[in-house]
Amino acid sequence: MDILYWTVVITMFIIGFIGLIYPIIPSVLFIFAGFILYGFFYSFEPFHWLFWTIQILFVLLLFMADYVANIIGVKKYGGSKAGVWGSTIGLLVGPFVIPAFGIIIGPFVGAILAELLVHKRDLWTASKIGFGSVIGFISSVLTKSIIQIVMVGYFFFVIYK
Template structure:
């Protein structure tokens, strides 16, 4: 059973890292489940501090994944129309069966929202949409970084308990 949990945990870690780039896959939450599966083995002693801290970080970063693109829009001079457009575009981008929809959606949403607010100022709309794109890229980078950190924790724990696991 320990071997199965170890393999499933490793698969969750890989899914988490891939999910940083492929939005259909869960990113940090899959990595956290991988850590949880590792701690469910009989070979690894439970460490509720590690699980608790990584869980809280996972929740905070998951929420920030939806907030950062909107904040990027606002930082680059976008209005509330652009922020709403970013959020709507993010949802449409996730659901749309187009390649890179998660990247294109917030950008186009912010652009449309800003053009609805002021249809004559194309430069401002493009600047706000660029802020949305940069916000999305920043949140993806943070997600990837923490997935790598969780994977490092996973590998460290496996290495420390290798005799009992293998």
């Protein structure tokens, strides 16, 4: 049964990391599901209050990293709230419209369309803002992947210490 239990826990972690690329997947929920399933399969004993406090702080950091990176990416290139919203919508829709490249093209096109439609920006300015949204997304994915690696690493540290 150990192999089955560990396969399920590790699968939850893998899905959590896939969620970095496909934001429609709530990655942090799958990471937490791995922790909880481990507790049900084996024991919750290693998960004391400090473990949960640290993991919750990491979750808050994940949400902040996602939000801040997107805003900084769009704002640095002159974008507005409309550009941030367009980028976010494009990020969610893009992977479904263009499966292979939608994760990059979606936020780019979303930010451009929002800036063109809402603020009547010229195409060049809107394109720079779209580029900023892609930079923000890539920065967010890198930051969140580091945080998730630390979360999972801390989990293994706690259960094997």
